[in-house]
Amino acid sequence: MNITKNAIMEDQSNISEVSVALAARSYTIYIGEHLTPQVIDYLKSQYAGKSLYILTDDIVCDLYAVALRAQLKQHGFEKCYLHAVPAGEKSKSVESYATCLSWLAANGARRDSLIIALGGGVVGDLAGFVAASYMRGIDFIQMPTTLLAQVDSSVGGKTAINIAEGKNLVGAFYQPKAVFCDSEVLKTLPEREMRAGYAEIYKYGLLWDAQFMAWLDDGHGAALLAHDQNDVHEAVKRCCEIKAEIVSEDEHEGGVRALLNLGHTFGHALEVLCAYDDRLRHGEAVAIGMCLAARFSVRLGLIAAYDAAHIEAHLKSVGLPTAYADITDAPAINVDDMLSVMAKDKKAHAKGINFIVLKALGTAFITAKYQEDDLKAVLQEFIG
């Protein structure tokens, strides 16, 4: 694959750097294997003598956070605190958020302290919002430990928690100071979580880069899921480049950034209907949502039926769900259930719901031009 977009630098130790260009809020994403020495160097150069607050979940805590804190203490960061929330989406809650704020205050966090978000998208979104709001904003860095977080949620500054009325309804745009994507930690990630992250990877190809999509189709997708280190590196780098390019152009989602929501309006509705529980991971919901977006695009006469079939076949081939029937113990729902949840999505507006649709494989756009009957027909066929 020939990467041309965005500035990339590779040093001798095969660490790639992708910059997110946002004037005073610019930062670097470091991608490589065994990045802890780079993290320590970075912290020594930027936060020497400051207090560090590692926010993680209880699974990542045992795997990585305890060891990271020990290393940071060895390197002179005497004031290095650790807090683990229960693993899972339910920790993106108001209660969990309040607990984190109290933990910071109780341990003397100040304006010059640093939060380290070590974990998947749940920890990253929660820690980011804690950082955005504690004392009106303190620094944080992202150390994403899931594939999904490395290719998507750790980059771009969207931070959020959920409330009973909906997912990610409370949050802030707040950029990290740096992001460290260490492929080594992905080796302990359960296969299901790897596949969930892969859905977001395929999304970038589908909406932005036909060449990248072809590369994934050509066996590199399956190889990276089998932890081929070169392919993991290449894919994480390409996704971060695309996200950096899009976010640099449209930080607050007034335009092009909305394309990153391909499949998400459908997917979020399914997550809500499955009560955010273990039946459906976020990335799995996105995989099904992309298939629905592709079918909707066919219905609108934008792409051919075989293009939608191609997308479904690929996602299925790597073990991702593509149909409603693929969700184990799926709740009994009808088209109106889907429509009413989608209408509450935060991307819905007064005139209706905008959808991200495909013009071709590798090109997406946002549209409000569709007939409700077409949407209903696609949903009816999907639910069966």
Ligand SMILES: NC(=O)c1ccc[n+]([C@@H]2O[C@H](COP(=O)([O-])OP(=O)(O)OC[C@H]3O[C@@H](n4cnc5c(N)ncnc54)[C@H](O)[C@@H]3O)[C@@H](O)[C@H]2O)c1
């Ligand atoms: N902010 C954004 O732009 C953005 C984008 C996409 C998704 N998200 C959010 O991200 C969240 C989903 O993130 P996720 O899929 O990373 O889920 P997650 O954070 O719940 O992690 C999934 C599971 O993997 C475990 N885990 C994490 N790293 C591990 C490792 N290295 N080894 C073993 N186990 C590990 C976690 O403990 C958890 O049980 C959702 O809340 C979604 O809304 C945010």
